[in-house]
Amino acid sequence: MGLRFRFRGIPFVATVVVVGVGIALGNWQVRRAGEKVAIAAQLHERGMQAPIVLGGGGGVRQDDRVGSRAHPTYRRIQVTGEFVRSWPVFLDNRPHAGRAGFYLAMPFRIAGSDRHVLVLRGWLPRDPREYGRLPEYATPQGTTTVEGVVVDKAGHVMQLGTAAALKPGTIVQNLEVMDVARASGLRLEPFFVQQTGPQVAGDPIVRDWPAPDTGIDKHRGYAVQWYALAAMAALFFVITGFRSGRKQVE
Structure with a gap:
């Protein structure tokens, strides 16, 4: 059939x-x-370019001036200046290697100017015995140079409850540069600097940043x-x- x-x-x-x-x-x-x-491919190309240098005393090219469009995401950057030690902010719900913890964000004044960048200094562990206890860390005193990568976000997590009023030492779940600028009165550039560099012996701050996911x-x-x-x-x-x-x- x-x-x-x-x-x-x-x-x-x-x-x-x-x-x-x-x-x-x-x-x-x-x-x-x-x-x-x-x-x-574009991000990889940016990562291979020479870093933008700010506050080094040697001058900055017009194309690399602060706030210009020459600060693309994931461009390497080198900033000389001083940390604003009085304004740490802790980003909650940032696990690393299976452990709960925070990202530490801190303003950094660019040498020779009144401008600042908001530096994501790295990851710190949470005390499992005391939920609200802030971790201990060290901050360089005086003029120092920070190397990092320009990022436009600090990473977004689900907002649980109402966000706390932003002040020094606040634990927040999400963070925007302009929120810190309004709360602190500092002149902040509209991007974060994700600090990189080798792990320093005895320093609890971990800078093992996740690779960007393009999807x-x-x-x-x-x-x-x-x-x-x-x-x-x-x-x-x-x-x-x-x-x-x-x-x-x-």
Whole structure:
């Protein structure tokens, strides 16, 4: 007995719609992945460029002046100046290596100016026995040079409850540069400096920053799912068509 296919109009139209939507959304996710690949390449290129130098006393090129568009995200930066030791802020819910802890943020005055940058100094562990106890750390005194990477965010976590009023030593869940500028009265540049550098013996601050996630694999995974949905819809239409044809013959 030969195979017979029974064509049905309504299932055919529904299949065409599902296949069309699946392919269109899959193509969109592929394009998004391509865009993210280009972004990742750009970030890598920025990381290979010579660092922006601020407050070093040797002058700063016009293209690298503070606040200019020449401060792209993930560009390396070197800032000479002094930490504002009286204004630490602790970002809560920042685990590291399976341990609860904080990110320490602190304003840093650029040498030779009244401008500041907000430095993310690194990760500090939370005391498991006393929830609200602040960790101990050391801050360099006098003029020092901080090396790091320009980032536009300190990382966002789910806000639980109402945010506390910002003041020195506050534990917060999320932090914006302009919030610190308003609360402290300091002139802050509109970006963070994610401090880098080797671990100093005896220093509890850890600077093992997570690599930026551009989401390339996520978009590729979504594309596969949409293409699979389109393929399954087409296959389902063909299989049910042959089954209906066989029943019709019987």
